[in-house]
Amino acid sequence: MISIKNLNFSYTKSKPIFADLNLELEAGHIYGLLGKNGAGKSTLLKNMVGLIYPTNGHITVIGEESRRRNPSLLKEVCFIPEDLHLPHISVNQFLKSTAPFYPNFDEAYFQSLFEEFAIPENQNLGNMSYGQKKKFLISFGLATNTKVVVMDEPTNGLDIPSKAQFRKVLASVMNEDRVIVISTHQVRDLDNLIDSVIILDQHKIVLNESIQRISDRLHFKKVTALSDDVLYAEKSIGAYHVISSNPDFEDSKIDLELLFNAATAENENITKHFRTV
Structure with missing residues (x-):
């Protein structure tokens, strides 16, 4: 269109x-x-x-x-x-x-x-x-x-x-x-x-994906300690808000603000998960 x-x-x-x-x-x-x-x-x-x-x-x-x-x-x-x-x-x-x-x-x-x-x-x-x-x-x-x-x-x-x-x-x-x-x-x-x-x-498009595909490829969660699968993390009181890889297609609620911050700060870590079908 x-x-x-x-x-x-x-x-x-x-x-x-x-x-x-x-x-x-x-x-x-x-x-x-x-x-x-x-x-x-x-x-x-x-x-x-x-x-x-x-x-x-x-x-x-x-x-x-x-x-x-x-x-x-x-x-x-x-x-x-x-x-x-x-x-x-x-x-x-x-x-x-x-x-x-x-x-x-x-x-x-x-x-x-x-x-x-x-x-x-x-x-x-x-x-x-x-x-x-x-x-x-x-x-x-x-x-x-x-x-x-x-x-x-x-x-x-x-x-x-x-x-x-x-x-x-x-x-x-x-x-x-x-x-x-x-x-x-x-x-x-x-x-x-x-x-x-x-x-x-x-001035460049760093991410262009459907909500469904983002949900399939990335996992959004709150943790108290960082693990090796974490792609991006933001510290809050007593915990971290993180984005991790999602090989098992676990359901999670997408945090748009966290995704935005990750895509503009740690772009390569995020975009590499959308390069394969």
Whole structure:
């Protein structure tokens, strides 16, 4: 559904952001794009949706070049940016001016999300708080019913109850014809939501695996002493949180934050476990 081949991109000639980056994203999945601030997450997402263009390489979304921004593609792509700039108009005015660009927009579903997130109904969009604006755009974006939904740091500005609502809502809208890409540096916000993990570090993809494959190859646990099979460890009070190899396919709950830290600090120890079928 989203195909990135040999992506090269830079804002200045002396400092490339991506060099020959390749990535394939398929329908029916929620991808978590994880990375530190400055890793290139927002730049990659903007390339995906055609807001900025590759220096070299190709990006196709549902079979069309994203850089061309054809109306036939744009009606099937919803992008929710991190930086929000909403006009000083009412919710109804926004719907009347923007919803017609999305032929599958579901106003009844939008209203249900509006109520779910407890967004003030009569407030001017421009006067909303950052968190309220974020919830409004998430509600609108999901109600577009586009095949591609791309979100850049969607949980920034949300309080803890709203983050829980966000995870519940997003899980309910997923289907086999849709792909959702969520970028964040707040790794724990995507727990129990995503089914595939993409980790960016130093402008490169250092890990791109399904949750199932990660669970099969790695074991996450808490121990009081380190053993030889430990690939990565973080010390806590009286114990260690560790990732170890998993030759016996034992079940364990994936700790996304621990995985992220391991992949960006001890990358070779982690990635070598995904090189064989």
